[in-house]
Structures are given as structure tokens and as C-alpha cells.
Amino acid sequence: MSDTLRRTPLYxxxxxxxxxxxxxxxxxxxxxxxxxxxxxxxxTRAKAGLFDVSHMGQVVVRHALGYAGAAQEMEALVPVNLLGLGEKRQRYGVFTNDAGGIMDDLMIAHRGDEMFVVVNAACKAQDIAHMRANMPNSEIEEVTDRALLALQGPAAVQVLDPIAQGCDIMKFMDIGIFTSEFGELWVSRSGYTGEDGYEISVHATHAEALARRLLAHEDVEPIGLGARDSLRLEGGLCLYGNDIDTGTSPVEAALSWAIQKVRRAGGDRAGGFPGADRILDELENGPARLRVGLRPEGRAPMREGTEIYEAETGGTPVGRVTSGAFGPTIEGPMSMGYVPAALAADGTLLYGEVRGKRQPLRVAPMPFTPANFKR
Structure with a gap:
């Protein structure tokens, strides 16, 4: 492998x-x-899986006015209600550009007097530069001395609670800081699988010891990127660079739920974020296309790049698959992609072209397998 590739503390x-x-x-x-x-x-679906997600970017944002000051500046970059976010809670958000496209998706947490942000690995340098350039009164600290682990699955709570005592009472999207024999743990009850679970930030010097302790539990197995991808796809969750990108608006991407009422037209803090004109218009009038779930008929997955047609023969492509795989839980193929809004109703019959031959697939509701978050 190239010498330029970096390694996490768990390599x-x-x-x-x-x-x-x-x-x-x-x-x-x-x-x-x-x-x-x-x-x-x-x-992971049955018990618990341990993922190394230390490649993700961890950022602490501080402001002279505390969290409220940081939130006010951050709201100019994301169409999210951060001033209304409760302490020890986190919220999903997207950085948008002036054209209303998505620069990255991220998690934003209210941590008392400061904000904690987790961004995607491939985008972290640009995201941090974007925050520093556009949040002039905030201190943007990239955290480089901590690893990030994800413990996902129905057994996650019984595995982690003896180590981070009290994490069992957390609800989905709660955050907390716990003292432990592995140092201070920054814990959120969230993840990228559709299962109950936690993301755990731990100092790099304690990361391997914590991982070994978690793996010593009979219910825990180490899980790689392959299963992480099929799990998130069954959960209907977007992968940045595939399902969302700078040319995709959050409304097209079926992420309107992440834009709270206060940031929409008529809200107290409507607009004020990049691309607001397009995004607010699409919220009001609907987008031209939508991200949808797709279930191919047959056993073969239709993967990223597969062109979608309205008819079995003739015509031009009306859409494209952005992610596709075999779903082990649903025991069949699954995809997501973009189609015209007029063809986005569940059950709509379409055709994907695989190796020059069109195969039927239907628009299907997501997630493909029910979420098991701790509400």
C-alpha cells in the first residue's frame, strides 16, 4: 500500500x-x-459489532459566548436549528454551498459551553477550513489525539455500560462524557447501522486497550467497511460522495426531516444559510428529483452507476443508482438512487440496465430493515 496512507491507532x-x-x-x-x-x-444486527471510525474528523468549537455563540455562527453554514438544540444532545446536519448542494454531512453536539462536531474523513480538511473561514469569532480545534470507535447492535448497551457506567439511560442522539479506566470517554448514542449503539471517542493512547476490552465480550465481533456499507444501506443512510454531493440538495436527498421548522420559510430564523433560496423553494414546491429506495426483482444487486429507465425498451435514462448491494438481513438486493419526483411513489416499476440488459426494479420505502434506535 502507498506510503502516503495514514493509519489509525488500531491499525x-x-x-x-x-x-x-x-x-x-x-x-x-x-x-x-x-x-x-x-x-x-x-x-451486528443480532448482537454487537465494533467498528474503527477513527478516520472521521473530530472538531471542538469554542466561542466567547459559549455554545450559543458557536451555534449562532454555525447556523450560517447549515440549515439546522442549533440554537434550539438541548444540552447533551446532538443533531444531524449538512454543510450547504451557494447552489444549495451538500458539501458534507455531519453530527453536531451541544456539549455544555462548547460544540462538538464529527465530519466525514474525506471532507475533514475542507470542512475545517470552511468553518475557520466562515466562523471568525469561534475557535475551531481539530482533535488529532483521539480515536473514534462505534459499538453497534442490540447488545451494545450491556457491553458498554460496565465501562461507561450510566450510558444505559441515554436515548438516541444523547451525548455524554464518562470517566473510565480508559480515560475520559466522549460518548454519543448514535451510529451508522440503523441499530442501537454508541460512538465512543477515546484518547489514542487508550484506544487499543478499550477495543480489546470490548472485543473480549462474547457478544462483540470486529466489523469492517464492507459490512458497514451494507448495514448503512439497509438502514437507508446516505454515503457522502455516492448518495449526496455538491450537486445534490438536502430536499432532493430526502433529508428534509433534518431541516427544522424554525429554519424554513415563515420560521423565526428562516434561511440565512448557503443555498437557502433553492432549498426553501424545494421545501415549498417540491424538487424535480428524489432519492428513493429501490428493490431489484431477482437476486443480483444493481450497484452504483446503474442507469434507470422508465420503460423496458427505448427511451433515455431517467435516473441513476447511487448505492447498491445485497442485503443480508432482507435476504435480497437493495439500492438507492435518484428518479424524477413523478416516478418516486412506492411500488413504481422501473428498469435498471445491467450489462446491456434491462432488469425490473421497484421504488421501495426506506429503511429496508426497521431502525432499532433507543427512543
Missing amino acids: DLHVELGAKMVPFAGYEMPVQYPLGVMKEHLH
Whole structure:
């Protein structure tokens, strides 16, 4: 592998566990372990899986006026109600550009007197530069000495609670700071699988010891990027660069739920974010296209780039698949992609062209498997 690839604090542990390592977002990351992608996926749904997500960007934002000051500046970059976010809570958001496209998606947390932000690995340098350029009264600190682990699945709470005592009472999207034998843990009850679980920021010097403790539990297996992708796709969750990008608005991407009423037309703090004219218009009048779930008829997945047609023969493509895989939980293929709004109703019959031949697929509701978040 290239010498320019970075390694997370858990690299040696991945190799010891027999992981197949691949380049991902500038890092050497485990794509699968000896258990294999299918079994890793099913184990996470049934018990608990441990993911290394240390390649993600962790950022602390401080302001002289505390969280409120940081939130006010950040609201100029995201169509999200941050001033109304409760303490020890976090919210999903997107950075938008002047054309209303998505620069990245991120998690934003209210941590008492400061804000904590987690951004995607491939976008973290640009995101941090964007925040520094547009939040002049805030201190933007990139956290470079901590790892980030995700413990996902129905057994996650019983595994983590003895280590971070009290995390069992957290609800979905709660955050907390816990003292532990592995130092201070920054914990959120969230994740990228559709399952109950936690994301845990731990100092790099304690990361391997914490990972070994979690893996010592009989219900926990290490999980790689392969199963992470199929899990998030079953959960109907977007992958930045595939399902959302700078040319995609949050309304087209079916992320309107992430834009609270106060930031919409008629709200107390309507607009005021990049691309607001387009986004508010699409919220009011509907977008020309929509991200939808798609279920191919048959066993073969229709993967990213598959062109979608309205008819079995003739015509030009009306849409495109942005993510596709076999869903181990649903025991069949699944995709998501963009189609004209007029063709976005559940059950609509369309055709995907695979190796020159059109195969039927239907628009289907997402998530493909029900979410199990702790409400």
C-alpha cells in the first residue's frame, strides 16, 4: 500500500485480528475480518459489532459566548436549528454551498459551553477550513489525539455500560462524557447501522486497550467497511460522495426531516444559510428529483452507476443508482438512487440496465430493515 496512507491507532490490532486492509479516505482501513462481510453484518444486527471510525474528523468549537455563540455562527453554514438544540444532545446536519448542494454531512453536539462536531474523513480538511473561514469569532480545534470507535447492535448497551457506567439511560442522539479506566470517554448514542449503539471517542493512547476490552465480550465481533456499507444501506443512510454531493440538495436527498421548522420559510430564523433560496423553494414546491429506495426483482444487486429507465425498451435514462448491494438481513438486493419526483411513489416499476440488459426494479420505502434506535 502507498506510503502516503495514514493509519489509525488500531491499525496493529486490525492486522493481528486478520483484517484485510484497503485504502479508504486516505487511510489503511479494515474492509473485512476472517468472519466475512455477510456474517459480520448479521452479527451486528443480532448482537454487537465494533467498528474503527477513527478516520472521521473530530472538531471542538469554542466561542466567547459559549455554545450559543458557536451555534449562532454555525447556523450560517447549515440549515439546522442549533440554537434550539438541548444540552447533551446532538443533531444531524449538512454543510450547504451557494447552489444549495451538500458539501458534507455531519453530527453536531451541544456539549455544555462548547460544540462538538464529527465530519466525514474525506471532507475533514475542507470542512475545517470552511468553518475557520466562515466562523471568525469561534475557535475551531481539530482533535488529532483521539480515536473514534462505534459499538453497534442490540447488545451494545450491556457491553458498554460496565465501562461507561450510566450510558444505559441515554436515548438516541444523547451525548455524554464518562470517566473510565480508559480515560475520559466522549460518548454519543448514535451510529451508522440503523441499530442501537454508541460512538465512543477515546484518547489514542487508550484506544487499543478499550477495543480489546470490548472485543473480549462474547457478544462483540470486529466489523469492517464492507459490512458497514451494507448495514448503512439497509438502514437507508446516505454515503457522502455516492448518495449526496455538491450537486445534490438536502430536499432532493430526502433529508428534509433534518431541516427544522424554525429554519424554513415563515420560521423565526428562516434561511440565512448557503443555498437557502433553492432549498426553501424545494421545501415549498417540491424538487424535480428524489432519492428513493429501490428493490431489484431477482437476486443480483444493481450497484452504483446503474442507469434507470422508465420503460423496458427505448427511451433515455431517467435516473441513476447511487448505492447498491445485497442485503443480508432482507435476504435480497437493495439500492438507492435518484428518479424524477413523478416516478418516486412506492411500488413504481422501473428498469435498471445491467450489462446491456434491462432488469425490473421497484421504488421501495426506506429503511429496508426497521431502525432499532433507543427512543
